[in-house]
Amino acid sequence: MYFNRAHISDEQLLAFHRALLYPRLVEEKMLLLLRQGKISKWFSGIGQEAIAVGATLALEPDEWILPLHRNLGVFTTRGLPLRRMFLQWQGSREGYSKGRERSFHFGSREHHICGMISHLGPQLSVADGIALAHTLAQRQKVTLAFTGEGGTSEGEFHEALNVAAVWDLPVIFLVENNGYGLSTPVAEQYRCAQLTDKAAGYGMHSMRVNGNNLLDVYHAVTNAKAYALQQQKPVLIEALTFRMRGHEEASGTRYVPPALLEEWAQQDPIHHYEAFLDYIGLLPAAQIGAVHRELKQQIEDDIHEVLTYADTHTDTAEELADIYARPRPQDSIPAATAPAAPEKRFINAISEALQTAMEQYPQLVLMGQDIAEYGGAFKITEGLVERFGKARVRNTPLCESAIIGAALGLSLMGYKSMVEMQFADFVSCGFNQIVNNLAKIHYRWGQAADVVIRMPTGAGVGAGPFHSQSNEAWFTHTPGLKVVYPATPADAKGLLLAALADPNPVMYFEHKALYRSVSGPVPEGWYTVEIGKARVVQPGTDISIITYGSGVHWALEYARQHPQPSLYILDLRTLLPLDYEAIREAVARTGKVLVLHEDTLTGGLGGEISAWIAEHCFHLLDAPVLRCASLDTPVPFAAALEKNFLAKSRLDQCIRRLAAY
Incomplete structure (x- = not known):
């Protein structure tokens, strides 16, 4: 040689x-x-x-x-x-x-x-x-x-x-x-x-x-x-x-x-x-x-x-604490009280959050297919490349897994990143990076994964089985991830800013059907909605509806159309970690609970919530916990089939059944 x-x-x-x-x-x-x-x-x-x-x-x-x-x-x-x-x-x-x-x-x-x-x-x-x-x-x-x-x-x-x-x-x-x-x-x-x-x-x-x-x-x-x-x-x-x-x-x-x-x-x-x-x-x-x-x-x-070093010590509290990196307190700023915050659409609140975060964090990089000059499939990033440049607003090849991996690499170097999935359905192509790399790295060797993955999700827009899935439950089973799902424009902005401030990997679900159909007051400037805290949408005394995303609007619409029974509506906002205290309070308020979500029934988050209530709040219940969810089928394309698929079509039936107890 x-x-x-x-x-x-x-x-x-x-x-x-x-x-x-x-x-x-x-x-x-x-x-x-x-x-x-x-x-x-x-x-x-x-x-x-x-x-x-x-x-x-x-x-x-x-x-x-x-x-x-x-x-x-x-x-x-x-x-x-x-x-x-x-x-x-x-x-x-x-x-x-x-x-x-x-x-x-x-x-x-x-x-x-x-x-x-x-x-x-x-x-x-x-x-x-x-x-x-x-x-x-x-x-x-x-x-x-x-x-x-x-x-x-x-x-x-x-x-x-x-x-x-x-x-x-x-x-x-x-x-x-x-x-x-x-x-x-x-x-x-x-x-x-x-x-x-x-x-x-x-x-x-x-x-x-x-x-x-x-x-x-x-x-x-x-x-x-x-x-x-x-x-x-x-x-x-x-x-x-x-x-x-x-x-x-x-x-x-x-x-x-x-x-x-x-x-x-x-x-x-x-x-x-x-x-x-x-x-x-x-x-x-x-x-x-x-x-x-x-x-x-x-x-x-x-x-x-x-x-011969003997090491038999175990500490359950430490094990659980090390799942997540600890956020910096200075990044969490509640919304300032304003007499009249301007009305904005859901989609504009998300765009405003991205722009605000890009100004707040010079080392934040946005990545996704067609997000630069084109502005993304839903035009959420439109105008950002002109303001912040192509180095920070980056079009990507159709390589979902590699881009998520690159986001983790940026995190190792002290950068923040946002990866936009064109549709939540496409995240399956990057699943391995999310659940095996991003989610576990802090628990494994203390390295934060400062990554947010935006997930345009949900049905109701006639997009068929590959552009309409509600796949949030895929990720709520994965320790190390955080999963948020806003229902209002104010929460859409505040939760996205909280997610971008958080040093942990956050799956941010945004419902496509809410983009231009829902408006509401959105505070100006930087503020955050605390991850892990639910919101009481309205008080009630007869039935508690625990829900999130589009389910919040279905419940509100039903409440407007049916003054009785009196509905207590809880918007979870965060799906991992869950706000168990808010869930317990919702059970205590009425004794009757309906868990409502757009995801399919089998394997949906409603099963986990129902099990927790049965285990921890059984003495507060006056009826079995019911679930109202979508059919256990792929999301169909035709309008009539899609309407029948969605949980909303069975909401009245479920509430009547629960009220009868």
Whole structure:
């Protein structure tokens, strides 16, 4: 194996050796402890160390890296203390994720490492967001994201590369081609001759490198960085290597032909690099053993101190508290009392909130399909690009998942972002990023996801089954998200400003049928409506209707048309977290409760609310809790079918049934 030292000094070459050797020795120790039952799981990177180490050495310490579970060399080269990493691997609360995550599923802001999730592909898009933040701030920094050859089959790979190319982002996508995705060989993963061929489709520069040659990897990443910064464009690197052990230790390698293992064993990156140092007289073979012994002893010393560390403490209150990042109090400002706030339509209140927030937060970025010059599908962002520029009001490719991932990347860099789904129905294309990345990242390693996703939702406009769904219940089951759903123009503005101020991921549902049909007083300037607080729409004594969104207007219309029974109407406004005290009060006021929502009956939020009332407020009830919801079908197109589908068509029947108790 030929090593091109180029401009690298003797001191650097020796430091490179220690950086390369150290993760191998750490891993050999971990495999021993795994067999002894001291740690529970391990994903081996033996034979692949040159890629992680060489890439990390080529970057500055403050340039973000998004590694995978075989990239121990990233963590060790960045200087994370072994003692704390070992506590992480033991599941200790003193590790990087308080015992909440396994192996390398954690990040460290201090070391500019973003932790992976098991779905692999989503971190590629997060790298786009980090790079976008650097571009917006005019910082000459690259971002490097790892993936495997199997990961290139994921849709997220295409989306992330496409966005990086279209937006000219300085991202290095480093593919570790180690021959197998678990047991599936590359011949069953892709048909191109080499993975660098994929780069051409994105107009992207690419390189192919021997991943077992430390200096080749170092030079490749160094050159890729220079190109990415000079041209402000992404680069794809394919690093050829081999996985010498199983996908994880329990899986073994029986599916690998023995001859292939023998062939790659002859290309061990450490043996070859040490032979090179011996050849140039920098580290004679007789001295190499001393370096091994020194590092092994260092590892033993570090591990010994925490090997028997007992950690059995659990704190339920802390677990629940760490689901969300804590908002800054100064961002929560109630609406000022005004004698006559101007009347505005629901849609204009949302537009005004976005403009107000863009002025309040210079690092707020709006992203979505057609939101710039066109103004969005519903013209909510019309005029914002002229006022704030295309850097902050960004049209996106049809890559919902990648854009949500990029929003998370922006959050890592201290930016806020709003992502507009053209229709709430289309969020399914970005579901993985929302429920597995955004929602869990703060609980996993304390990183906030300062992202708002606007969701034009609901039926009643004849848009059919793919543009009319009420899918809020998809997200109320996901700890770490906040879900808001305003029913009035004042709440539409105040809740959106609260969502944009909140450092947590917020799903903001806005009903399309309310855009131009509902008007009301909207206070001027900046104010917020507290997330998690319901609103009593009107008092009543006979039946309590607990509802949100369009259901509020259905209930009010019914109350106007039917003075009896007397209806107590509660607008939840926030669906996660729910205002249980307001729900309890609604039950206590009348003893009869109807939960009304536009979503379908089965799996709708009404089921959760009904169960909570039955469990906690049974003694207050004078009748069973009833639910009034839409039919358990997709949303039909024809006007008569859609009217029959909606819960409103059964509201009178439900109220009469409840009143009869």
